[in-house]
Amino acid sequence: MNSEQIEFKKLLGQTQKEASIKACLRVGDEQLECSGKVVHAHSIQRGKILESIADGGGENEGKIYHLGFSPAEDMQSMQPEFKLQGIKKFSTFTGFCGGHDKAIFQPIEDVAFSATTKQQNIYAYRAAAKELHSNLESKTFCEVLLGDKLNVDDFPPHYQMMLPHIKRGERVVPDFILEVILQGEKNHNIRIRHMQCGHSISELQQICDNLTNAIEREESSEFEHVYHALEGAFPIACSASFIPYFDHDGRRIISKQEEQRVAQSSAASHADMKNVMLNVFPEGGKTHIIFTFSKGNLSFKASIERLLKLEDEALKIGLSNIVLNYVENSAYGPKYINDNFSPDQIKKIAEVFAVSAIDRDKFRKSDINLFVARPTATTQRLVPGGSGRER
C-alpha cells in the first residue's frame, strides 16, 4: 500500500457499512438453494484452528494476533504492528448464507484433515471466495466514492500533463483550478482501482466456479495443489489469495511486462491466471501448507518445488517470507509470538509485512523464521483430534 492506498483502506474501514456486501456467493446454485441469513463466515476456521491458536488464558484469552496497520501517534501515517482480535470476529466475511456455509465447508470442518484432493479444493475455494468477496466490496466502495464521476473522465490528458509541472512549481494556476485538477487525479486513481477490481472479480469468479465444479461433481480442475506438512502444530494460520511476483527468495517469477498485463486486463484463460491460494493451519500435531495455483502457472510451480527442496530451517524461512510478504489474513498465537520473539524481532516482522503491503512491487527478503520453536505443551494439548473441544 502506498499512502494513498492506506488512506483508501482507512476510508474503507470507516465507510464499510456503505460498501459492505451481505450476499451469498452461491445464490442461484442449482444443487442447493440458499437458506437462512447471510452469516459471518470464518475464512480461517474458528473451532478447529483459531481456538487452538488463541491464548488459552490470561488477558488475551480467546484472542489472536494478526498483522495490520494502526494510525501513528501523530495520525499522519500508519504503523504496522501485531494487533489483538477476538476469534469470534477475526477473518470473517459476509459471503455465504448459513445453508451454503455449512454445506460447502462441512468436509473440512467436521472431518480430520487428511490432505484429500477434495479437502484441498475446499480450502483453496474458501481463500478465493474471501478474496472475491473483498474485491466485490472494494469495487462497490469505489462506486460509492465516485458517485456520478464513475463514467466521467474528469482528469483529461491536458490535466495529466499539467499537474507534474504545477507540483514542481514550474507552473502556477488559480487555486480553484488546482483543486479541480487534484480532485480529477484522485477520481482517476479510484477509476483505475475500480477497473482492476473488475478484472480480479472476473478471475476469482472463474477460479471459484472451477473449484466448485471440482468439489461438487468430482471433476478434475484447472488448478493443482502442492501440499507440505511441517512437524509440530505451530500456532500460525492463514487463508489467502494473492499474485506472487517474487519467489521466497525475492527473485522475480512474474516479469515486469507480465505484471503490467495482469494489472490491465483479466486473464484470457485459466492457464494465464497468476492468482495463488495459500492455506496454512495447525491440526493433528502438524502444520499443513497448501499452495493452489493454475496448472498453467509453471513458473510458480517451479519456485515452490525449489522451496520444498530446501532443508528444514531454510524452508521455514522461505515460507515465512512468503507469508509475511503476501498474506494479510493471518493469525498468530499471542503467547507464542511474545515468548519466542524479542521486541526487536517482532518489530522486524511487522516491517517485513509492511513493505510489500505498501508496495506490491517490492519484496523484503528477511531471515525471520516464524516457525521457530517447538510447539509448547499447551499448544499440543489444544490441537484437535478427539479432545472433544467444542466447535
Ligand SMILES: [Zn+2]
Ligand atoms: Zn446461499
